[in-house]
Every structure is written in C-alpha cells, then in structure tokens.
Amino acid sequence: ELSGEETRAGGPIADLFPDCTVMFADVEGFTAWSSVREPSQVFTLLESIYAAFDKVAARRGVFKVETVGDCYVAVSGLP
Numbered sequence: 001e002l003s004g005e006e007t008r009a010g011g012p013i014a015d016l017f018p019d020c021t022v023m024f025a026d027v028e029g030f031t032a033w034s035s036v037r038e039p040s041q042v043f044t045l046l047e048s049i050y051a052a053f054d055k056v057a058a059r060r061g062v063f064k065v066e067t068v069g070d071c072y073v074a075v076s077g078l079p
Helices: 004-008 030-034 039-060
Strands: 021-026 063-068 071-076
Antiparallel strands (some): 021 071, 063 071
8 A cells, every 4th residue: 555655756656466457348339229228128238248247257256346337347366
C-alpha cells in the first residue's frame, strides 16, 4: 500500500503483478441488438451470459470485478 507522500513524490502509484490477467468481455453488437428487444429479453440474455461466466470463474479461481451493461470484468493472478 502506498502513502500519499509516495504518490506526491512522483513514486509508483500501483504495484506490479506480472502474472495478472484482466479480462474485459463485451458483447459485440449488443447495443443495436438490445435497442430492438424487450427489456425482459435483454435481461434474460445478460443473466444467462453472466451466469455462465460466473460458473467458469468459480471453477478457475477467477475474481469477478464487476459487470457494467454488457461488459464483464474479471481478474486472475492477484494475491
């Protein structure tokens, strides 16, 4: 963890984790597709995609950071 002094002094503002992977999964064409669908259809699709990602993440020890719209963000290789 860095103190405010380190960041003000021009030192590093983050730690390095060379074995870390960050995944951003975005559904191609989602905005156009969802604009002509009922909200329930959009919700059902996203719910099924995220549930599948969550199952794989749990099996592989991947941490889900967040979901934003149709984007799923996950990370692995962090302590």
